[in-house]
Amino acid sequence: MKRAFVLGLVLVAGLLYFAIPRAGSATSAPPSAASAAALERSEALATAVTSNRFSAGTAVPAATARAFADGLADDIPLPQGGTFDGIQWEAAGGEFSAAETRSVLQYNAMCQWVRAYRDGRETDVSGQILAAIPSWSSWRDSETAAVLSRAIGELVGGGGDSSAALLTQCDASHEREVRYAEAQGLDSSR
């Protein structure tokens, strides 16, 4: 009788162990390989040397800026389905330095992550990436970092005027990018 009671206790304890969710494990699945890679790139940008002086370095003409940007884009995380194809290098014309090109790519990627978070996509990492964005290398310690920090803080906290303005800006940019990419015969971002 006593042995049956002990066995019963062990059985109940075992069932509870597997039935009760534990923080950090049963409540959240591990990120996918793609999401983990995006998070890794985001963390690398947050610790990379700042590059917010556009005038430094050699500039490339607008006609080759897209190919130049493609060569720099591997370091910058995008949500699944994201592209940089809607950036208007050709229409803007002129020339672009490497620092400016990275800045355009990072700001564009920031907008794609902000929209992904708002839309409930890639929830396994989007919050962590948003938290790192104000530290990304193109604007760390600048006015842009302060504006993004405020807006993202509001977005994660439930919304406010700054987060609404950022979403308006990113949605408007996305609409333009879709039109531009399609006109160029390229893939628009999600």
Place this chain on the structure above:
Amino acid sequence: MALVAALAGLVLPAGAAAQVPSDLTDWNLTETTSTWGSTYHVSSSGGGPVQYRWLDTPAKATVVSGNSCSDLSLFGSPATIAINDTTYKLLFTGYTDLCFRLRGRTTSGSGSMVNHDGRVSR
């Protein structure tokens, strides 16, 4: 107190916003469009017009524009600024926190203009 408020009302229109000026020191322009080395945001106090002027009297006619930080699209219309013109030119009107870049060049055939200072009001 009421008198002060009434007088202030005569001077400042309701909802008047303070523009935030930022200076650009030693901007070098050529006939090829390039970008100033910082991004800017429309201020919360001045949300509305974004204007640009040269502080040093420009020796060349120049073209200055405001472009999107995200996709480089043009905001508003480029301002053509004549030789010797140091008055503000409206670039575009935007909402609070909108991020923009300043791009500029000298007019075709006029050569380069180096180390000139400007001011953006936003």
